[in-house]
Amino acid sequence: MSATPTLVELTRTLIAAPSISSTVPAFDMSNRAVCEIMANWLQPLGFACELRPIAADSDKCNLIATLGRGDGGLVLAGHADTVPYDDTGWESDPFALTERDERWYGLGTSDMKGFLALCVELAGELQGRALKQPLVLLATADEESGMDGARALVASGQKLGRHALIGEPTGLHPVRMHKGIFMEAVRVGGHAGHSSNPALGINAIEGMHLVLGEVLAFRDELAGRERRAEFPVPYATLNTGCVHGGDSPNRIPAQCELQLDLRMLPGSDIGELRGELRERLRQRLGNTAWQLDFRVLFDGADPFETAAQSEIVMVTEALTGSPARAVDFATEGGMFNQLGMNTIVLGPGDIEQAHQPNEFLGLERIDPMRRILRRMVQHFCVEDRHD
Numbered sequence: 368m369s370a371t372p373t374l375v376e377l378t379r380t381l382i383a384a385p386s387i388s389s390t391v392p393a394f395d396m397s398n399r400a401v402c403e404i405m406a407n408w409l410q411p412l413g414f415a416c417e418l419r420p421i422a423a424d425s426d427k428c429n430l431i432a433t434l435g436r437g438d439g440g441l442v443l444a445g446h447a448d449t450v451p452y453d454d455t456g457w458e459s460d461p462f463a464l465t466e467r468d469e470r471w472y473g474l475g476t477s478d479m480k481g482f483l484a485l486c487v488e489l490a491g492e493l494q495g496r497a498l499k500q501p502l503v504l505l506a507t508a509d510e511e512s513g514m515d516g517a518r519a520l521v522a523s524g525q526k527l528g529r530h531a532l533i534g535e536p537t538g539l540h541p542v543r544m545h546k547g548i549f550m551e552a553v554r555v556g557g558h559a560g561h562s563s564n565p566a567l568g569i570n571a572i573e574g575m576h577l578v579l580g581e582v583l584a585f586r587d588e589l590a591g592r593e594r595r596a597e598f599p600v601p602y603a604t605l606n607t608g609c610v611h612g613g614d615s616p617n618r619i620p621a622q623c624e625l626q627l628d629l630r631m632l633p634g635s636d637i638g639e640l641r642g643e644l645r646e647r648l649r650q651r652l653g654n655t656a657w658q659l660d661f662r663v664l665f666d667g668a669d670p671f672e673t674a675a676q677s678e679i680v681m682v683t684e685a686l687t688g689s690p691a692r693a694v695d696f697a698t699e700g701g702m703f704n705q706l707g708m709n710t711i712v713l714g715p716g717d718i719e720q721a722h723q724p725n726e727f728l729g730l731e732r733i734d735p736m737r738r739i740l741r742r743m744v745q746h747f748c749v750e751d752r753h754d
């Protein structure tokens with residue numbers, strides 16, 4: 368029998384394998400090394416491991432590791448990438464697992480290589496056990512920058528399982544609903560000229576002033592359209608994340624770009640909201656000297672909702688003693704549900720730790736998550752079932 372490394376060794380190895388995904392090419396990395404490391408651990412345990420590129424010309428891949436046979440079972444899923452990190456703010460090497468203050472520090476400890484390590488540890492406990500329904504360990508690519516790994520799975524239409532748990536950081540509370548999201552760039556074009564005479568150019572930043580006013584009016588209107596009390600922020604939100612314009616104070620700027628994200632409630636349609644935003648801005652700058660262009664930064668992730676009475680919701684509520692809730696951040700859950708799975712989001716980390724310097728996973732979360740995972744596998748993969 369193969370000996371699985373300890374949990375700390377598993378976590379340390381995954382943290383030490385950089386797998387940053389970013390829309391900025393200079394920061395973007397492959398996640399293949401993380402997937403290969405996991406496959407090398409899982410194959411000796413009897414898992415059939417497939418590293419599937421997310422596109423023909425891509426160095427990014429999804430890992431699909433399957434133990435057992437059947438058309439039901441359980442998928443334990445996490446993304447194999449992390450966000451970029453700040454050069455300042457970290458008190459230790461982001462790629463070296465560091466223990467202090469009863470916490471594990473490192474890039475991805477909370478979001479979400481710590482969860483992946485727990486899944487591999489669990490796999491080691493299953494060696495030699497007979498499963499009545501399959502267990503699938505799934506590690507996806509590019510969740511942090513575009514969810515391209517999950518999109519590739521949806522495009523393939525592959526049946527993975529009937530129930531799925533995504534180990535995103537939820538503080539050990541089950542999540543059955545979250546908002547959707549899309550990201551957009553809005554560019555205003557003018558004409559450059561010498562700043563000594565405004566008539567020599569068309570100031571793109573002044574045009575962006577009009578755009579921003581309309582964007583903020585749209586934001587306020589969205590907040591008043593619908594409210595869902597289940598969410599911490601009970602309405603759709605629009606964030607103006609960054610603006611870039613001009614290149615010198617003594618030149619009339621020819622270009623200005625705004626980048627934003629919009630997070631919508633379940634029941635909303637991404638295409639309709641994107642179209643509405645664009646049309647309002649076209650009308651606002653209509654019959655002016657400015658040009659207006661749009662660029663999709665992130666196609667979007669649909670809002671996610673799993674029925675309150677679904678089996679996986681009720682099982683995780685019983686195991687955690689916590690009612691399933693709604694959150695404002697997005698996951699791959701909506702895409703998993705498109706693949707025919709009933710999905711819950713539940714992990715040991717905290718969203719407050721995600722994307723932050725000195726990201727950590729509290730050691731007090733490890734044993735409770737171990738127990739949840741063991742009971743989930745027992746319920747969905749080991750016990751006799753007739754679903």
